[in-house]
Amino acid sequence: MNELELAHSRELKEKIDNLELAHARKLAEIEEEVKTKSMENKWLEDEIDQYDEKAKTLNEELSMLRKENEQLKSENNMMLELVHKYQEQLAPKF
Helix, strand or coil, rough: HHHHHHHHHHHHHHHHHHHHHHHHHHHHHHHHHHHHHHHHHHHHHHHHHHHHHHHHHHHHHHHHHHHHHHHHHHHHHHHCCCHHHHHHHCCCCC
Protein backbone atom coordinates (compact mmCIF):
# COMPACT_ATOMS: atom_id res chain seq x y z
CA MET A 1 0.00 0.00 0.00
CA ASN A 2 1.19 3.41 -0.72
CA GLU A 3 1.03 6.28 1.72
CA LEU A 4 -2.08 7.78 0.17
CA GLU A 5 -4.00 4.53 0.56
CA LEU A 6 -2.68 4.15 4.07
CA ALA A 7 -3.79 7.67 5.02
CA HIS A 8 -7.18 7.05 3.44
CA SER A 9 -7.52 3.76 5.37
CA ARG A 10 -6.63 5.49 8.63
CA GLU A 11 -9.12 8.24 7.90
CA LEU A 12 -11.85 5.69 7.16
CA LYS A 13 -10.98 3.72 10.29
CA GLU A 14 -11.16 6.89 12.38
CA LYS A 15 -14.57 7.76 10.88
CA ILE A 16 -15.82 4.22 11.53
CA ASP A 17 -14.51 4.35 15.11
CA ASN A 18 -16.21 7.71 15.65
CA LEU A 19 -19.47 6.39 14.21
CA GLU A 20 -19.29 3.28 16.39
CA LEU A 21 -18.63 5.44 19.45
CA ALA A 22 -21.54 7.75 18.59
CA HIS A 23 -23.73 4.70 18.01
CA ALA A 24 -22.71 3.16 21.35
CA ARG A 25 -23.46 6.45 23.15
CA LYS A 26 -26.85 6.78 21.46
CA LEU A 27 -27.66 3.14 22.24
CA ALA A 28 -26.73 3.64 25.91
CA GLU A 29 -28.89 6.79 25.98
CA ILE A 30 -31.86 4.91 24.50
CA GLU A 31 -31.37 1.98 26.89
CA GLU A 32 -31.37 4.37 29.85
CA GLU A 33 -34.53 6.02 28.51
CA VAL A 34 -36.21 2.61 28.16
CA LYS A 35 -35.15 1.70 31.70
CA THR A 36 -36.55 4.98 33.03
CA LYS A 37 -39.83 4.52 31.14
CA SER A 38 -40.10 0.95 32.42
CA MET A 39 -39.72 2.17 35.99
CA GLU A 40 -42.32 4.87 35.40
CA ASN A 41 -44.70 2.26 33.96
CA LYS A 42 -44.16 0.03 36.99
CA TRP A 43 -44.95 2.92 39.34
CA LEU A 44 -48.07 3.76 37.33
CA GLU A 45 -49.18 0.12 37.35
CA ASP A 46 -48.69 0.01 41.14
CA GLU A 47 -50.68 3.22 41.48
CA ILE A 48 -53.47 1.81 39.30
CA ASP A 49 -53.53 -1.35 41.41
CA GLN A 50 -53.89 0.79 44.54
CA TYR A 51 -56.73 2.78 42.99
CA ASP A 52 -58.41 -0.45 41.83
CA GLU A 53 -58.19 -1.86 45.35
CA LYS A 54 -59.55 1.37 46.83
CA ALA A 55 -62.40 1.41 44.29
CA LYS A 56 -63.22 -2.21 45.14
CA THR A 57 -63.29 -1.39 48.86
CA LEU A 58 -65.47 1.67 48.28
CA ASN A 59 -67.86 -0.35 46.09
CA GLU A 60 -68.16 -2.97 48.83
CA GLU A 61 -68.84 -0.25 51.41
CA LEU A 62 -71.40 1.35 49.10
CA SER A 63 -73.13 -1.99 48.61
CA MET A 64 -73.28 -2.53 52.37
CA LEU A 65 -74.66 0.98 52.89
CA ARG A 66 -77.32 0.39 50.24
CA LYS A 67 -78.38 -2.84 51.93
CA GLU A 68 -78.46 -1.09 55.31
CA ASN A 69 -80.46 1.74 53.78
CA GLU A 70 -83.01 -0.72 52.37
CA GLN A 71 -83.28 -2.41 55.78
CA LEU A 72 -83.81 0.92 57.50
CA LYS A 73 -86.44 1.93 54.95
CA SER A 74 -88.24 -1.34 55.54
CA GLU A 75 -88.08 -0.89 59.31
CA ASN A 76 -89.24 2.70 58.94
CA ASN A 77 -92.24 1.61 56.85
CA MET A 78 -93.13 -1.04 59.41
CA MET A 79 -92.94 1.53 62.21
CA LEU A 80 -95.10 3.96 60.26
CA GLU A 81 -97.66 1.24 59.67
CA LEU A 82 -97.72 0.50 63.39
CA VAL A 83 -98.05 4.19 64.25
CA HIS A 84 -100.99 4.54 61.86
CA LYS A 85 -102.58 1.36 63.19
CA TYR A 86 -102.30 2.54 66.81
CA GLN A 87 -103.49 6.02 65.90
CA GLU A 88 -106.60 4.48 64.37
CA GLN A 89 -107.14 2.33 67.43
CA LEU A 90 -106.68 5.23 69.83
CA ALA A 91 -108.63 7.77 67.83
CA PRO A 92 -112.08 8.54 69.24
CA LYS A 93 -114.83 6.94 67.22
CA PHE A 94 -117.79 9.19 66.48
